[in-house]
Amino acid sequence: MDVRKTYKLFVNGEFVRSESGRAYRPDGSVNVPRGSRKDLRDAVRAARTAFPAWAARTAMNRGQILYRAAEMLDSRGAQFIGLLGGGAKARREVDQAVETLVWYAGWTDKLPQIAGTVNPVAGPYFNFTLPEPTGVVGIVAPGEPALAGMVRRLAAALCGGNVVVALAPESRPLPALTLAEVFATSDFPAGVVNVLSGQRRELLPWLAAHMDVNAIDVAGCTLDEVKAAEAAAADNVKRVIKVTADEASPYLITAFMEMKTVWHPIGM
Amino acid sequence: MAITKKQSAELAKQVFEYAPAPEAIDHIRIQPSYGHFIGGRMVEPHSKKRFPTINPATEKKLAEVSEGDAVDVDRAVKSAGRAFDSWSRLSPSHRARYLFRISRLIQERARELAVVETMDGGKPIKESRDVDIPLSAAHFFYYAGWADKLEWAFPNRKPRPLGVAGQVIPWNFPLLMLSWKIAPALAAGNTVVLKPAETTPLSAMVFAEICMQAELPPGVVNIVTGAGKTGSLVVEHPGVKKVAFTGSTEVGKLIQRALAGTGKKLTLELGGKAANIVFEDAPLDQAVEGIVNGIYFNQGHVCCAGSRLLVQESIAEPLMEKLKRRLSTLRLGDPLDKNTDIGAINSRAQLEKIQGLVASGVDEGAELYQPECRIPERGFWFPPTLFTNVSQSYRIAREEIFGPVLSVLTFRTPAEAVEKANNTPYGLSAGVWTDKGSRILWMAQRLRAGVVWANTFNRFDPTSPFGGYKESGFGREGGIHGLAAYLDLN
Numbered sequence: 001m002d003v004r005k006t007y008k009l010f011v012n013g014e015f016v017r018s019e020s021g022r023a024y025r026p027d028g029s030v031n032v033p034r035g036s037r038k039d040l041r042d043a044v045r046a047a048r049t050a051f052p053a054w055a056a057r058t059a060m061n062r063g064q065i066l067y068r069a070a071e072m073l074d075s076r077g078a079q080f081i082g083l084l085g086g087g088a089k090a091r092r093e094v095d096q097a098v099e100t101l102v103w104y105a106g107w108t109d110k111l112p113q114i115a116g117t118v119n120p121v122a123g124p125y126f127n128f129t130l131p132e133p134t135g136v137v138g139i140v141a142p143g144e145p146a147l148a149g150m151v152r153r154l155a156a157a158l159c160g161g162n163v164v165v166a167l168a169p170e171s172r173p174l175p176a177l178t179l180a181e182v183f184a185t186s187d188f189p190a191g192v193v194n195v196l197s198g199q200r201r202e203l204l205p206w207l208a209a210h211m212d213v214n215a216i217d218v219a220g221c222t223l224d225e226v227k228a229a230e231a232a233a234a235d236n237v238k239r240v241i242k243v244t245a246d247e248a249s250p251y252l253i254t255a256f257m258e259m260k261t262v263w264h265p266i267g268m
Numbered sequence: 269m270a271i272t273k274k275q276s277a278e279l280a281k282q283v284f285e286y287a288p289a290p291e292a293i294d295h296i297r298i299q300p301s302y303g304h305f306i307g308g309r310m311v312e313p314h315s316k317k318r319f320p321t322i323n324p325a326t327e328k329k330l331a332e333v334s335e336g337d338a339v340d341v342d343r344a345v346k347s348a349g350r351a352f353d354s355w356s357r358l359s360p361s362h363r364a365r366y367l368f369r370i371s372r373l374i375q376e377r378a379r380e381l382a383v384v385e386t387m388d389g390g391k392p393i394k395e396s397r398d399v400d401i402p403l404s405a406a407h408f409f410y411y412a413g414w415a416d417k418l419e420w421a422f423p424n425r426k427p428r429p430l431g432v433a434g435q436v437i438p439w440n441f442p443l444l445m446l447s448w449k450i451a452p453a454l455a456a457g458n459t460v461v462l463k464p465a466e467t468t469p470l471s472a473m474v475f476a477e478i479c480m481q482a483e484l485p486p487g488v489v490n491i492v493t494g495a496g497k498t499g500s501l502v503v504e505h506p507g508v509k510k511v512a513f514t515g516s517t518e519v520g521k522l523i524q525r526a527l528a529g530t531g532k533k534l535t536l537e538l539g540g541k542a543a544n545i546v547f548e549d550a551p552l553d554q555a556v557e558g559i560v561n562g563i564y565f566n567q568g569h570v571c572c573a574g575s576r577l578l579v580q581e582s583i584a585e586p587l588m589e590k591l592k593r594r595l596s597t598l599r600l601g602d603p604l605d606k607n608t609d610i611g612a613i614n615s616r617a618q619l620e621k622i623q624g625l626v627a628s629g630v631d632e633g634a635e636l637y638q639p640e641c642r643i644p645e646r647g648f649w650f651p652p653t654l655f656t657n658v659s660q661s662y663r664i665a666r667e668e669i670f671g672p673v674l675s676v677l678t679f680r681t682p683a684e685a686v687e688k689a690n691n692t693p694y695g696l697s698a699g700v701w702t703d704k705g706s707r708i709l710w711m712a713q714r715l716r717a718g719v720v721w722a723n724t725f726n727r728f729d730p731t732s733p734f735g736g737y738k739e740s741g742f743g744r745e746g747g748i749h750g751l752a753a754y755l756d757l758n
Contacts (some may be wrong), residue, residue, distance in 0.1 A: 056713075119747055121729035122406065129733050129747065214738070227529025234524035236693070237517065237536065237739045243758075251425075251757060258737050259744050262712045264722045
């Protein structure tokens with residue numbers, strides 16, 4: 001007889017039930033917490049608190065932690081293949097997700113060398129530009145592919161030193177909620193990754209309008225949701241990231257980053 | 269602190285008296301009335317409506333410019349759309365040559381442009397002559413060189429232009445903002461419809477002449493004048509694929525909201541409330557010059573102005589004394605005079621906004637200091653102003669004043685300086701003054717701002733990306749990053 005797992009939200013490094021006490025059954029059998037506006041608020045607060053220390057980690061350290069996540073995901077490969085329905089397609093998706101984490105793990109300490117510049121200004125100044133994380137990022141990952149899509153969006157944001165509040169795909173939340181267990185065992189500091197399940201129409205408006213969220217990734221949104229999220233995002237000039245979820249590129253890392261330029265005079 | 273108003277007046281008398289040194293304006297030909305620049309020529313506005321643009325230093329009318337309506341904007345966007353097909357397919361090296369030509373023409377007509385800029389906007393001639401116009405030419409020269417090197421800028425990508433860019437610019441650096449917008453857009457192969465600010469349209473009208481002189485293909489650059497309504501028509505026109513706006517955060521948010529769901533690519537360069545942070549080991553005399561340049565440059569009409577001075581407590585008194593002394597030597601007056609440090613406030617509306625915020629500072633309990641300063645009888649003026657005893661919650665410490673008004677706060681530790689500097693929804697720029705290299709880099713890492721000036725302030729260069737964090741906007745202008753904003757890199 002199985003010892004069944006209770007699925008929970010992942011907030012501030014802990015697996016918690018929704019403060020609302022609600023649940024829903026996306027596949028008709030398993031109970032999944034139906035996160036609320038207050039859960040979202042808690043997740044954003046945890047992320048904001050975690051941000052400075054995570055952003056201050058060395059690029060190498062962030063790379064090691066992302067690589068650790070790849071190891072953890074790979075070691076649970078069979079579990080994820082099962083969650084994705086089994087078969088060759090599921091196996092490919094898990095392989096892809098692992099590969100994505102490995103790929104982005106390798107970018108952390110190379111990106112500034114590609115995206116940064118030393119600028120030859122016309123004067124006696126040393127001037128350079130470096131990418132920095134934008135801060136708290138909201139992620140709405142697509143339902144398909146439920147695991148690889150979420151991993152691609154999370155990895156790109158985390159790689160640059162951002163902290164994340166992700167909404168699990170409403171109809172297929174189990175891979176994302178289980179992925180939280182991977183992040184929980186990969187040495188990510190508490191609050192760097194937060195995963196909420198629940199109804200998109202209930203959570204997305206708050207995520208898009210939240211004044212302490214710096215960017216929102218709408219890869220998994222419908223056109224109408226994108227429009228509403230973009231309008232709400234204007235409240236605090238949030239960055240809205242719109243990409244197709246099957247891409248992997250350093251430009252997707254810089255999409256979650258700010259360019260900072262520093263000047264200093266040269267003199268004796 | 270130690271210097272009283274009377275002493276400052278005495279100090280002012282001790283400094284050199286300057287004889288008037290007016291810049292010649294007899295070579296300037298401002299037409300009585302301007303149309304829009306559409307399809308390579310000046311055209312009558314459909315609206316038939318015109319409005320005056322005045323010299324804010326004299327309140328005299330300089331010319332009348334056209335008020336663009338929906339039909340004018342539609343014509344401009346269609347003209348840009350037609351030009352896009354051939355401009356985007358033109359050999360990149362020829363695109364480069366047009367931009368080089370424009371850069372050269374700006375250099376050739378530099379003094380004329382500087383004088384027009386100063387007359388129309390009120391900024392001191394030494395600033396328009398030495399900063400605005402040379403940087404404008406430099407911007408075109410820099411981006412001209414990129415036009416045929418785009419593949420080298422973005423490895424593994426096939427950079428493609430976006431289409432018609434709709435661009436709306438502010439009144440504080442009219443020609444420079446025009447250049448920041450048009451140069452990268454054209455280099456990337458886009459065509460543009462630009463809306464200059466309603467109070468400073470004239471240098472854009474001279475720029476239209478330059479486009480004609482350069483024999484730029486018709487429709488590649490279109491300029492429609494007008495106020496905010498015209499601007500919203502430009503950015504909301506369905507034919508516009510890319511929107512670039514520089515201006516207030518308030519209007520930036522309106523644009524971001526208006527563009528929701530349209531798929532238009534957007535960059536915003538908005539307001540700021542920069543902290544200029546002076547540590548006790550800073551070279552104080554240099555820091556004083558940096559503080560003055562940071563907030564009184566261009567009458568404080570600068571989005572990245574160092575409007576919050578954070579001084580380490582241990583040096584607050586001597587620094588304030590030096591600063592007040594320096595303030596008393598600033599020369600306010602005729603912007604066309606080559607000795608003028610502080611020119612006219614750009615408009616009556618802006619003057620009233622500054623006056624309102626300064627009054628709020630006094631009401632909330634801050635201590636006001638203004639040097640003895642003769643204010644001309646006509647025109648819009650505001651003396652260099654400094655507030656001490658400022659709390660972080662005061663409006664003058666939180667809101668962008670966009671005038672020559674400095675709020676002074678103190679701190680004890682570097683961590684407190686960072687905390688206070690970042691305590692704002694803005695994040696455009698910051699300044700750090702210290703002799704300690706490691707502290708500069710420590711501070712630079714922690715300041716949430718797009719530009720950090722260490723032991724300098726308000727420096728600009730076409731190769732150097734500029735733009736904000738948080739509510740100061742997104743996207744960068746300048747450098748290779750500024751090019752990316754005008755390309756499809758997918």
